[in-house]
Amino acid sequence: MQRLAQALLAIGLVQAQSYPNTTNPTNSSSPLNDAQSPPFYPSPWIEGTGDWAEAYAKAQAFVRQLTLIEKVNLTTGTGWQSDNCVGNVGEIPRLGFKALCMQDSPLGVRFADYVSAFPAGGSVAASWDRGEFYRRGYEMGSEHRDKGVDVQLGPAVGPLGRNPKGGRNWEGFSPDPYLTGHAVAETVRGIQDAGVIACTKHYIYNEQEHFRQPGNFEDFGFVDAISSNVDDKTLHELYLWPFADAVRAGTGAIMCSYNKANNSQLCQNSYLQNYILKGELGFQGFIMSDWQAQHSGVSSAQAGLDMTMPGDTVFNSGFSYWGTNLTISVLNGTLPQWRLDDAATRIMAAYYYVGRDRDNVTTNFNSWTRDTYSYRNYYGKADYELVNQHIDVRAEHFRSIRTSAAKSTVLLKNNGALPLTGHEKWTGVFGNDAGENLYGPNGCADRGCDNGTLAMGWGSGTSDFPYLITPLEAIKRVVTDNGRALGSVLDNYAYAQIQALAAQVSVAIVFVNADSGEGYITVDGNFGDRNNLTAWGSGDALIKNVSSLCNNTIVVIHSVGPVLVNSFYDSENVTAILWAGLPGQESGNAIADVLYGRVNPGAKLPFTIGTSEEEYGPDLIYEPIAGHDSPQDNFEEGIFIDYRAFDKKNITPVYEFGFGLSYTTFSYSNVSVQKVNAGPYVPTTGLTTAAPTLGNFSRDLNDYQWPSDLTREGTFIYPYLNSTNLTEASFDPQYGLNYSWPAGSSDGSPQARIAAGGAPGGNPQLWDVLFTVTASITNNGTLPGDEVVQLYLSLGGPEDPAIQLRGFDRLSIQPNETVTFTTDILRRDVSNWEVESQNWVISKYPKKIYIGASSRKLYLEADLDLSEYQS
Numbered sequence: 077m078q079r080l081a082q083a084l085l086a087i088g089l090v091q092a093q094s095y096p097n098t099t100n101p102t103n104s105s106s107p108l109n110d111a112q113s114p115p116f117y118p119s120p121w122i123e124g125t126g127d128w129a130e131a132y133a134k135a136q137a138f139v140r141q142l143t144l145i146e147k148v149n150l151t152t153g154t155g156w157q158s159d160n161c162v163g164n165v166g167e168i169p170r171l172g173f174k175a176l177c178m179q180d181s182p183l184g185v186r187f188a189d190y191v192s193a194f195p196a197g198g199s200v201a202a203s204w205d206r207g208e209f210y211r212r213g214y215e216m217g218s219e220h221r222d223k224g225v226d227v228q229l230g231p232a233v234g235p236l237g238r239n240p241k242g243g244r245n246w247e248g249f250s251p252d253p254y255l256t257g258h259a260v261a262e263t264v265r266g267i268q269d270a271g272v273i274a275c276t277k278h279y280i281y282n283e284q285e286h287f288r289q290p291g292n293f294e295d296f297g298f299v300d301a302i303s304s305n306v307d308d309k310t311l312h313e314l315y316l317w318p319f320a321d322a323v324r325a326g327t328g329a330i331m332c333s334y335n336k337a338n339n340s341q342l343c344q345n346s347y348l349q350n351y352i353l354k355g356e357l358g359f360q361g362f363i364m365s366d367w368q369a370q371h372s373g374v375s376s377a378q379a380g381l382d383m384t385m386p387g388d389t390v391f392n393s394g395f396s397y398w399g400t401n402l403t404i405s406v407l408n409g410t411l412p413q414w415r416l417d418d419a420a421t422r423i424m425a426a427y428y429y430v431g432r433d434r435d436n437v438t439t440n441f442n443s444w445t446r447d448t449y450s451y452r453n454y455y456g457k458a459d460y461e462l463v464n465q466h467i468d469v470r471a472e473h474f475r476s477i478r479t480s481a482a483k484s485t486v487l488l489k490n491n492g493a494l495p496l497t498g499h500e501k502w503t504g505v506f507g508n509d510a511g512e513n514l515y516g517p518n519g520c521a522d523r524g525c526d527n528g529t530l531a532m533g534w535g536s537g538t539s540d541f542p543y544l545i546t547p548l549e550a551i552k553r554v555v556t557d558n559g560r561a562l563g564s565v566l567d568n569y570a571y572a573q574i575q576a577l578a579a580q581v582s583v584a585i586v587f588v589n590a591d592s593g594e595g596y597i598t599v600d601g602n603f604g605d606r607n608n609l610t611a612w613g614s615g616d617a618l619i620k621n622v623s624s625l626c627n628n629t630i631v632v633i634h635s636v637g638p639v640l641v642n643s644f645y646d647s648e649n650v651t652a653i654l655w656a657g658l659p660g661q662e663s664g665n666a667i668a669d670v671l672y673g674r675v676n677p678g679a680k681l682p683f684t685i686g687t688s689e690e691e692y693g694p695d696l697i698y699e700p701i702a703g704h705d706s707p708q709d710n711f712e713e714g715i716f717i718d719y720r721a722f723d724k725k726n727i728t729p730v731y732e733f734g735f736g737l738s739y740t741t742f743s744y745s746n747v748s749v750q751k752v753n754a755g756p757y758v759p760t761t762g763l764t765t766a767a768p769t770l771g772n773f774s775r776d777l778n779d780y781q782w783p784s785d786l787t788r789e790g791t792f793i794y795p796y797l798n799s800t801n802l803t804e805a806s807f808d809p810q811y812g813l814n815y816s817w818p819a820g821s822s823d824g825s826p827q828a829r830i831a832a833g834g835a836p837g838g839n840p841q842l843w844d845v846l847f848t849v850t851a852s853i854t855n856n857g858t859l860p861g862d863e864v865v866q867l868y869l870s871l872g873g874p875e876d877p878a879i880q881l882r883g884f885d886r887l888s889i890q891p892n893e894t895v896t897f898t899t900d901i902l903r904r905d906v907s908n909w910e911v912e913s914q915n916w917v918i919s920k921y922p923k924k925i926y927i928g929a930s931s932r933k934l935y936l937e938a939d940l941d942l943s944e945y946q947s
């Protein structure tokens with residue numbers, strides 16, 4: 077979400093230089109240029125498939141009792157800053173049903189006190205640990221639940237991380253769809269087992285911050301939202317993949333994104349919402365708009381949107397595409413009742429699916445003030461009451477946050493320098509990233525600065541730190557407990573002091589970072605997206621200054637993603653390198669755990685570290701493109717992002733995807749492939765039920781007028797009408813214009829089922845196990861340790877990546893112990909998306925698996941016999 081005025085200012089500041097009238101070279105002659113998104117109507121209605129039958133029945137029973145006005149209330153946000161949460165819909169007082177509360181973020185409860193700051197998604201991805209993914213989700217969900225949140229606005233799997241400079245990549249997990257798919261599924265299960273609805277976001281192709289929303293730009297004028305132009309195969313094999321996992325795991329909500337896709341605004345894109353998400357993936361929950369990502373009323377409803385957030389057309393306009401307009405559009409017959417009933421039923425089905433009818437804590441905090449008593453409707457200065465009860469919901473979560481952060485710290489280089497003993501004679505700690513933000517850990521709104529140690533990025537994907545343990549304080553505790561000496565220089569530019577200390581110490585630990593975030597805040601000229609891949613604050617110079625004088629220099633990187641390490645990684649004086657991600661509140665303790673060997677590192681990189689930006693593929697679009705209202709962002713690289721791109725172009729990375737060292741060593745042996753007979757893949761056929769209508773509605777317009785006893789509070793959004801003349805009540809100069817609504821958009825008759833669909837996530841047979849693969853992993857070192865064993869698969873075709881991840885497990889192994897790695901290969905794992913048949917097929921090409929310690933350390937291999945499935 078974004079404050080428009082701030083954003084425009086920020087854009088102006090970043091891009092004050094004039095725009096060259098150039099066309100982005102990667103975008104000039106692409107077949108994807110000006111791509112169109114095909115229409116698909118009607119919007120599929122919920123049927124209670126998969127394990128949604130019970131929730132569906134309860135939701136129908138609930139919605140059946142509602143009036144039209146009450147149904148509209150469920151679907152429409154009450155306006156920006158009008159209630160306690162970052163978004164609330166209207167309540168249903170007649171049934172004692174409180175206003176549903178939507179709250180950021182993917183790493184904790186935003187805008188609240190006494191909450192935890194968990195490791196970011198992009199950090200915990202490095203643990204490759206399903207148990208950590210689930211536990212983090214469960215604990216975050218518990219905190220949201222206990223603050224009275226109904227929908228946690230997370231996890232994020234969009235951006236996926238097409239380009240490492242994408243500002244919000246760190247909110248999600250990894251540019252690999254398989255790793256992200258497992259991470260999102262476990263996170264959704266965790267959040268929802270805690271009794272809170274997960275909102276998986278941002279659907280879809282939301283891969284950069286520049287131009288994600290329409291706006292006026294200095295020197296250029298109006299630029300419409302960027303259009304991510306993506307082909308169908310790339311959709312299925314890359315960007316949609318983790319959303320399918322989220323839907324299969326039961327995510328109750330999905331948020332549609334700001335950007336356009338194939339030149340159609342996402343929240344009214346009937347192809348991506350109706351056909352793909354609700355049709356093919358059989359999504360049973362509700363689609364919610366990103367904040368101000370809705371751009372039409374009837375059209376967005378027909379295209380599958382179920383809830384508008386925060387409800388007003390633009391923040392605090394006092395008007396809505398829905399609310400009053402949605403009431404009118406059913407009354408005037410433009411929107412069929414079944415579509416509104418479906419939206420309301422989907423919202424309530426998610427509610428029951430996660431058990432919110434048992435866990436409905438009343439919201440006990442307010443996002444817009446920390447005062448105990450204040451206006452619940454902050455913008456409207458209304459409803460002065462007890463808004464902040466200051467309830468501490470953190471339980472013992474700090475323990476798992478520390479464990480999780482340490483388990484997510486990747487050891488990239490170690491010339492025997494680590495682990496440290498804590499008895500080094502003199503320890504030097506260097507870098508702004510080792511210490512406190514002098515403004516305090518929450519001193520910059522939404523973490524919009526890079527001061528002190530970096531433990532989360534900036535924007536709406538944040539929470540307030542309850543405290544932040546810095547690396548310096550945790551290291552100092554170890555050193556001083558042992559009675560040794562420690563010096564530190566935290567100013568990266570205090571060259572004299574840096575050199576004086578570096579020349580003396582027995583070990584130097586240098587902290588550097590690289591930050592990014594959401595585009596409504598610009599930090600050091602970075603409009604959300606990073607401008608480069610190097611360390612911030614002259615981190616490379618700092619490392620050089622220290623390592624040129626100290627032959628035992630350990631580098632720790634806190635970052636939102638890949639950072640170029642060219643200038644130092646192979647220096648003989650740099651004896652160890654750690655990537656510590658964005659570890660959250662226990663940052664210092666976690667890095668000290670690894671540095672001093674209390675935790676043996678077992679994490680692996682969830683992305684590739686190359687030697688230049690260009691190696692990763694097409695650049696982000698930083699400037700408008702002449703001749704296009706919407707910058708045309710053509711995803712020409714298709715499925716070849718991150719390691720697939722490096723493999724395809726035969727580029728040797730510095731540290732490859734999946735790479736990470738340990739204080740012990742492992743060996744691999746005995747691969748075995750067990751075939752499981754799954755039978756042939758059967759496309760889903762037949763017809764859906766007809767769209768149900770739930771209850772009736774009055775045709776008497778007097779029943780919809782503003783209640784005489786109701787006083788409007790500020791720009792609060794209501795479902796009522798101001799006039800019995802619908803044209804007047806709509807406040808819409810274009811009311812009743814004779815649009816031709818898309819063919820089929822009102823058709824509630826049974827519809828053909830989609831062959832690749834059939835259940836939440838898609839055709840359930842895609843999850844059939846075709847093979848079970850095992851291998852033996854031995855710890856042949858002297859310390860207990862964890863190994864993340866990875867299975868990669870080659871699909872063998874000329875358009876396929878050399879290899880792609882299709883299995884992993886994190887195993888704890890004692891010295892001299894051998895354990896068995898086991899993973900299933902699913903039908904989905906060996907299939908390609910075939911555009912012509914609109915289904916998954918197993919190609920004729922020979923398929924091979926590889927098992928190893930990274931995407932380039934593949935120790936074992938075997939063929940897969942798929943002859944009976946191949947066409």
Ligand SMILES: *[C@@H]1O[C@H](CO)[C@@H](O)[C@H](O)[C@H]1NC(C)=O
Nearest residue numbers: 094095096097098295296702
């Ligand atoms: C871009 O080209 C158009 C048309 O030629 C011109 O009107 C406009 O001033 C140019 N803009 C810039 C920033 O050079």
Ligand SMILES: *[C@@H]1O[C@H](CO)[C@@H](O)[C@H](O)[C@H]1NC(C)=O
Nearest residue numbers: 145146149166167168169175
């Ligand atoms: C709709 O929601 C508003 C705001 O919560 C509430 O004041 C109103 O009573 C609700 N209307 C109905 C009919 O439930």
Ligand SMILES: *[C@@H]1O[C@H](CO)[C@@H](O)[C@H](O)[C@H]1NC(C)=O
Nearest residue numbers: 395396397400401806807808
């Ligand atoms: C109805 O929607 C139109 C835009 O389609 C908007 O201009 C108008 O203000 C809305 N009316 C109300 C009452 O919110």
Ligand SMILES: *[C@@H]1O[C@H](CO)[C@@H](O)[C@H](O)[C@H]1NC(C)=O
Nearest residue numbers: 172173174432433434435436
């Ligand atoms: C809220 O939870 C209570 C206690 O579990 C339950 O009795 C009540 O029905 C729930 N209310 C709603 C509206 O779901």
Ligand SMILES: *[C@@H]1O[C@H](CO)[C@@H](O)[C@H](O)[C@H]1NC(C)=O
Nearest residue numbers: 514515524525526527599600
């Ligand atoms: C904090 O960061 C801002 C830029 O983000 C910088 O201008 C300022 O000097 C920093 N302040 C301190 C005290 O570190």
Ligand SMILES: *[C@@H]1O[C@H](CO)[C@@H](O)[C@H](O)[C@H]1NC(C)=O
Nearest residue numbers: 600607608610611612613614
């Ligand atoms: C990259 O960006 C960061 C943050 O704005 C900046 O500190 C650094 O100097 C830049 N690096 C280069 C090589 O320009």
Ligand SMILES: *[C@@H]1O[C@H](CO)[C@@H](O)[C@H](O)[C@H]1NC(C)=O
Nearest residue numbers: 623624625626627647648649
């Ligand atoms: C490594 O450190 C030593 C001091 O211990 C210094 O003399 C030497 O020049 C350094 N080497 C490099 C490559 O910086």
Ligand SMILES: *[C@@H]1O[C@H](CO)[C@@H](O)[C@H](O)[C@H]1NC(C)=O
Nearest residue numbers: 579580581582625626627628
């Ligand atoms: C590093 O430098 C110290 C003295 O500064 C020296 O004792 C030690 O042998 C050096 N180590 C290496 C590996 O060069």
Ligand SMILES: *[C@@H]1O[C@H](CO)[C@@H](O)[C@H](O)[C@H]1NC(C)=O
Nearest residue numbers: 394395782787788797798807
């Ligand atoms: C409709 O009427 C109410 C009550 O008079 C008023 O508060 C509200 O602002 C009006 N709505 C619009 C959209 O003007």
Ligand SMILES: *[C@@H]1O[C@H](CO)[C@@H](O)[C@H](O)[C@H]1NC(C)=O
Nearest residue numbers: 401404405408410806811812
């Ligand atoms: C019905 O109402 C909607 C919402 O106000 C409006 O956009 C549309 O033009 C109306 N249709 C007709 C036929 O009056």
